[in-house]
Amino acid sequence: AHLDRIERLNPALNAFLLVDAEGALATAANVDEARAAGEELPRLAGVPIAVKDIACTRGLTTTAGSRMLEHFVPPYDATIVTKLREARMPILGKTNMDEFAMGSSTEHSAYGPTRNPWDLERIPGGSGGGSSAAVAGFLAPLAIGSDTGGSIRQPAAVTGTVGAKPTYGGVSRYGIIALASSLDQIGPCARTVADAALLHEVLGGHDPMDSTSIDAPVPPVVAAATGTRDLTGLRVGVVREIGGEGFQEGVQARFEESLDHLRALGAEIVEVSCPHFTYAMAAYYLILPSEASSNLARYDAMRYGLRVEPDGSPSAEQVMASSRDAGFGDEVKRRIILGTYALSSGYYDAYYGQAQKVRTLIARDFAAAFEQADVLVSPTAPTTAFRIGDKLDDPMSMYLNDIATIPANLAGVPGMSIPSGLAEEDGLPVGIQILAPAMEDQRMYAVGAALE
Numbered sequence: 001a002h003l004d005r006i007e008r009l010n011p012a013l014n015a016f017l018l019v020d021a022e023g024a025l026a027t028a029a030n031v032d033e034a035r036a037a038g039e040e041l042p043r044l045a046g047v048p049i050a051v052k053d054i055a056c057t058r059g060l061t062t063t064a065g066s067r068m069l070e071h072f073v074p075p076y077d078a079t080i081v082t083k084l085r086e087a088r089m090p091i092l093g094k095t096n097m098d099e100f101a102m103g104s105s106t107e108h109s110a111y112g113p114t115r116n117p118w119d120l121e122r123i124p125g126g127s128g129g130g131s132s133a134a135v136a137g138f139l140a141p142l143a144i145g146s147d148t149g150g151s152i153r154q155p156a157a158v159t160g161t162v163g164a165k166p167t168y169g170g171v172s173r174y175g176i177i178a179l180a181s182s183l184d185q186i187g188p189c190a191r192t193v194a195d196a197a198l199l200h201e202v203l204g205g206h207d208p209m210d211s212t213s214i215d216a217p218v219p220p221v222v223a224a225a226t227g228t229r230d231l232t233g234l235r236v237g238v239v240r241e242i243g244g245e246g247f248q249e250g251v252q253a254r255f256e257e258s259l260d261h262l263r264a265l266g267a268e269i270v271e272v273s274c275p276h277f278t279y280a281m282a283a284y285y286l287i288l289p290s291e292a293s294s295n296l297a298r299y300d301a302m303r304y305g306l307r308v309e310p311d312g313s314p315s316a317e318q319v320m321a322s323s324r325d326a327g328f329g330d331e332v333k334r335r336i337i338l339g340t341y342a343l344s345s346g347y348y349d350a351y352y353g354q355a356q357k358v359r360t361l362i363a364r365d366f367a368a369a370f371e372q373a374d375v376l377v378s379p380t381a382p383t384t385a386f387r388i389g390d391k392l393d394d395p396m397s398m399y400l401n402d403i404a405t406i407p408a409n410l411a412g413v414p415g416m417s418i419p420s421g422l423a424e425e426d427g428l429p430v431g432i433q434i435l436a437p438a439m440e441d442q443r444m445y446a447v448g449a450a451l452e
């Protein structure tokens with residue numbers, strides 16, 4: 001049924017870059033057989049899933065939304081893909097994304113934008129717009145996302161779906177094409193909090209292949225998402241610095257309504273202040289480009305990826321330059337230039353070093369806020385889905401979309417977005433973000449499930 005729907009709707013949505021009907025049907029048939037034979041099966045066996053094209057899939061082209069990797073067929077699976085296979089979940093295909101996960105709209109994909117099922121003229125968020133559109137449009141019940149600054153949560157918000165960024169280190173990134181390694185995290189996209197929790201438990205856990213992977217049990221998110229809806233005694237912090245100016249009226253209104261709902265469920269709402277969040281955006285746009293410029297140095301036209309040879313007898317450097325010129329899009333080039341500049345000698349302390357200090361202050365703000373509150377809440381994104389093309393020429397206004405989601409990545413804490421109704425002025429979905437302390441992912445699932 002999902003493959004039929006993909007065939008019918010994907011030409012309009014462009015959510016999938018690759019569909020593996022044969023592979024998905026083979027896994028499904030295999031599960032059917034095992035079930036008929038009375039074999040004991042994992043919880044999500046037979047449930048189809050879409051995978052963001054940032055995860056390496058053995059034998060299936062993995063582009064990361066870039067021309068650079070147009071013909072890259074990985075010889076191995078990312079750990080999370082291995083886990084999906086072990087869970088016997090049919091992989092429907094690979095979803096569209098902003099090139100190397102840089103963006104908030106999927107418009108930076110080298111393969112054309114994905115469209116929002118709520119309104120085809122609007123963006124489905126980014127960078128994981130393909131995954132969120134697939135889930136929102138019922139092309140897949142579940143999908144994989146990656147979140148470096150909000151790429152799971154913001155797409156969830158603008159498509160009326162659920163998306164969670166686990167605690168940094170909670171899910172392996174082995175085999176995930178790196179954007180900014182100190183920020184990247186893999187997580188679930190779903191239509192309900194319980195579905196997201198089920199997928200989270202499939203993905204999570206220690207992986208010796210990822211040195212940042214936490215060696216501790218996966219937080220009990222399924223139990224939290226399916227347990228009591230009573231929030232009596234829970235302290236919910238509203239971060240003063242996220243919201244107000246720049247936030248759409250209908251977004252703010254739905255957020256206030258969610259606070260009333262939380263009160264009705266027994267929670268106590270407290271205001272908390274995180275004064276350094278004001279600088280999160282500036283720090284992020286130094287740290288991310290710095291790490292990205294280093295990670296993207298591997299696309300040198302020698303080992304893999306696109307290779308463009310200029311006429312004559314070009315030097316190795318000329319081959320690299322023309323390959324990178326042809327293979328990378330404008331946004332990727334912008335960030336590589338910014339990152340190499342910020343890391344260059346003489347500027348390192350002034351930019352990168354300074355940004356790292358701000359990062360520490362933000363982590364301290366979180367620590368102080370979590371003394372006063374068990375979870376924090378805010379709108380996930382300042383606006384509902386904007387029109388395709390509206391922000392393409394204005395990188396700054398595109399960046400501002402992630403103002404509410406970026407602090408969690410800088411501090412490594414988990415965050416999730418769940419739907420909180422439609423904005424009155426445009427009838428489009430709004431998301432509420434729930435943040436919890438590191439390794440307390442179950443708290444946000446409990447609150448999300450209660451609010452749902």
Ligand code: GLN
Pocket residue numbers: 101102103104126127146147148149150151152179288402
């Ligand atoms: N939109 C943000 C950016 O462009 C976040 C990206 C992400 O989380 N991958 O950097």
